[in-house]
Amino acid sequence: PWSNEPSINSILYVLGRIGGERVIRLILKGNTGVNQNIDIDKAAAVLQVIGNVEILIETIERNETFFSTVVSIKALGMIKDKRAIVPIIKVLEKGPPSIPSGRINPEYEIHSIHSNAADVLGLFGDKIAVEPLIRVLKDRKSPRLNSSLTSISYALFSLPTTPSPL
Secondary structure: OOOOHHHHHHHHHHHHHHOOHHHHHHHHOOOOOOOOOOOHHHHHHHHHHHOOHHHHHHHHHHOOOHHHHHHHHHHHHHHOOHHHHHHHHHHHHHOOOOOOOOOOOHHHHHHHHHHHHHHHHHHHOOHHHHHHHHHHHHOOOOHHHHHHHHHHHHHHHHOOOOOOOO
16 A cells, blocks of 8 residues: 655654744644654654754653653653653653543553653663662552563663762
């Protein structure tokens, strides 16, 4: 069957060159309309180029949709702006946005949000993430633990062992 992926990539490239708040918000809403084929990694890479950290942090703090939350977390991980660490920790500790009923695989969406948050915290390499990641590991009843054990373990392995002061 015919695929529109090359045209989506071209559109993302052009949007990245244009930049601006409207473009960021358009990309973050990109998987809610008719076109459900926007690749999360490609969208995150475009948002990294645009680089508006404030909007990306605001998006993960609102934690409204799977797509916007994961894309923002990934983009912030690529940008590596330290202001994003605490909001990403809050997403990991608070849990995912409410997943609408009727979704094909809500467990995957929950896992993806948690594992991406843990992966990005590991990439930042900041000691402040150590204690929150350990708290999630200690919460044996938490669905975050089951869905993200590998990512949390990898993040802890990547981080220094002494937490830094806030």
